[in-house]
Ligand SMILES: Nc1nc2c(ncn2[C@@H]2O[C@H](COP(=O)(O)OP(=O)(O)OP(=O)(O)O)[C@@H](O)[C@H]2O)c(=O)[nH]1
């Protein structure tokens with residue numbers, strides 16, 4: 001699986017729960033754990049902003065710079081993460097950013113519980129297109145979908161065309177969390193997915209007296225802890 005090069009390839013078959021016996025009679029086989037709940041996350045943004053690389057970095061901790069081959073249609077990868085000791089499976093849909101695939105990817109918006117909307121900090125056009133992406137999201141996605149705005153390729157600050165504060169102020173205008181990331185160095189990649197996983201898990205199992213999870217506060221606290229720039 002190479003980001004920026006060959007497409008992700010056919011999704012790996014999930015390794016289902018072992019589905020073995022479940023506590024039949026004495027001396028029964030141990031209870032098998034319930035399969036982790038599946039949370040649907042989708043990567044969106046112009047072609048070339050780094051969606052496939054972002055997914056590869058999260059999935060395998062790898063970044064293979066090479067010639068850029070655009071994703072065709074849509075693909076997905078699964079990754080199980082633990083949120084407060086609870087395992088959740090993130091099913092992450094990597095969409096093609098090219099216009100010609102838009103009708104294909106629109107069909108998947110409805111299933112997404114969270115959307116990571118990327119632009120490339122070295123491409124003013126990819127940032128200017130964010131408003132159009134948000135309009136498409138409001139048209140095709142669920143009303144309560146979680147959206148996070150990400151300014152990717154933050155490692156290439158020498159070619160920066162979009163100021164961090166411009167990303168932050170656009171995010172504030174739409175009331176969505178924001179971070180700058182790098183699929184190359186891994187900066188904020190895992191944090192983006194873990195913040196989304198927490199938000200979705202919290203929504204799924206909100207206990208009556210449990211305080212509401214605040215994704216903005218969580219990101220800020222994690223970034224302070226890691227000493228990384230905090231723009232949310
Ligand atoms: N320096 C740097 N390069 C990156 C980063 N992310 C992606 N790239 C490069 O940008 C190019 C495009 O990356 P992809 O991940 O394939 O882009 P994409 O958004 O999936 O593009 P589509 O599949 O066409 O939608 C590749 O050449 C990558 O090597 C990053 O964070 N930093």
Ligand SMILES: [Mg+2]
Nearest residue numbers: 051052070071
């Ligand atoms: Mg791609």
